[in-house]
Amino acid sequence: MNTAVIDIGSGSVRMLLNGRKQTIMTKLGEGLNATGRLCEAAMKRTIAVIKKFVGEAAGADKVYVFATEAVRAAENRADFLRAAEKDCGVPVEVISGSEEAEIALLGASGDGDATVADIGGASVEIVSGDGSRLVYVRSLPLGMVRLTEQAGGDPGLIRAYAARGISRFGDVALRPTLLGVGGTFTSLAAMKLGLDEYDADAVNGTVLAAEDIDARADRVLSLGGDERAIKSAFPVLPEMRCGLITAGVIFVSELLSYLSVPQITVSESDNLDGYLRYKRQMNQENA
Numbered sequence: 001m002n003t004a005v006i007d008i009g010s011g012s013v014r015m016l017l018n019g020r021k022q023t024i025m026t027k028l029g030e031g032l033n034a035t036g037r038l039c040e041a042a043m044k045r046t047i048a049v050i051k052k053f054v055g056e057a058a059g060a061d062k063v064y065v066f067a068t069e070a071v072r073a074a075e076n077r078a079d080f081l082r083a084a085e086k087d088c089g090v091p092v093e094v095i096s097g098s099e100e101a102e103i104a105l106l107g108a109s110g111d112g113d114a115t116v117a118d119i120g121g122a123s124v125e126i127v128s129g130d131g132s133r134l135v136y137v138r139s140l141p142l143g144m145v146r147l148t149e150q151a152g153g154d155p156g157l158i159r160a161y162a163a164r165g166i167s168r169f170g171d172v173a174l175r176p177t178l179l180g181v182g183g184t185f186t187s188l189a190a191m192k193l194g195l196d197e198y199d200a201d202a203v204n205g206t207v208l209a210a211e212d213i214d215a216r217a218d219r220v221l222s223l224g225g226d227e228r229a230i231k232s233a234f235p236v237l238p239e240m241r242c243g244l245i246t247a248g249v250i251f252v253s254e255l256l257s258y259l260s261v262p263q264i265t266v267s268e269s270d271n272l273d274g275y276l277r278y279k280r281q282m283n284q285e286n287a
Helices: 040-056 069-073 077-088 097-108 144-151 155-169 183-193 210-222 227-233 245-259 271-286
Strands: 003-008 012-017 020-025 062-067 113-119 124-130 134-140 178-181 207-209 263-266
Touching: 003 040, 003 271, 012 040, 012 271, 020 040, 040 062, 040 077, 062 069, 062 077, 062 271, 069 077, 069 097, 097 113, 097 124, 097 134, 097 178, 097 271, 113 183, 113 245, 134 155, 144 155, 144 245, 155 245, 178 183, 183 207, 183 210, 183 245, 183 263, 207 210, 210 245, 245 263
Parallel strands: 003 062, 113 178, 178 263
Antiparallel strands: 003 012, 012 020, 113 124, 124 134, 207 263
16 A cells, blocks of 8 residues: 655654655744744744645555644634645644654664664654553653744753753653654764765664764854854755754753763654554554
8 A cells, every 4th residue: 555644743754655654844833832822924834834735745545644732732722723724735643742752663664672762843752662562751851942943043952951851851761772763863864974965775674872972062152153163064954954053963962961871873763653652553453
């Protein structure tokens, strides 16, 4: 069965089709932290990308579309969903934070025996499974768009807010395998590898040690938040990612410190893959 999956994230819209992933950043969650609402410009550019992806998936047997924290938290989510479904012709499922965490685990870890950290634009999920059941799952509104806006881009405030927010995860039941999914992790892996163009195969399985994160943090912070300078130094980053990478590198540094782990492995298999596996499992059970 030829199935397409589209993920409406807080920072980007992504599609999985025929084993290939596409990502376009739209920053749907822009301004959400301050207003509690999705702004008109962000909704329009996000819907335009969804419509583009649905068009490219016209030959698919099924197109699934799901949305995460920016949509589920927004006061005007109903307006966005109506407009998206009207313009794009497909229903949008809004998943919960715990569901988002579970599909990240299902996508990143084939056997479900791992701890997965999923960093998004408006939320961060951590989930652990022992192969037969979930032993820890929590979603918090700590995404990199939110964190950047909350701190006004100030690195000192970003670190303080990140540390305080991460502490709310409490006692995480860690498994021996620790995986990181989402644009922050994949961007840091691409930066470590010195890529000029993104290469999913190269990024997948990249180990980010604490010293790797510190080195990237030192370089990013030395650029003083200048997005053009960041783009010049790390051409692999999409332009919209350049304004979020300061928060990203600080957050990952604080997360590894909080979890008392020396490293994390980046996975290109993520909630797109997990959502598809989940839907296929459901279809088999209902057949």
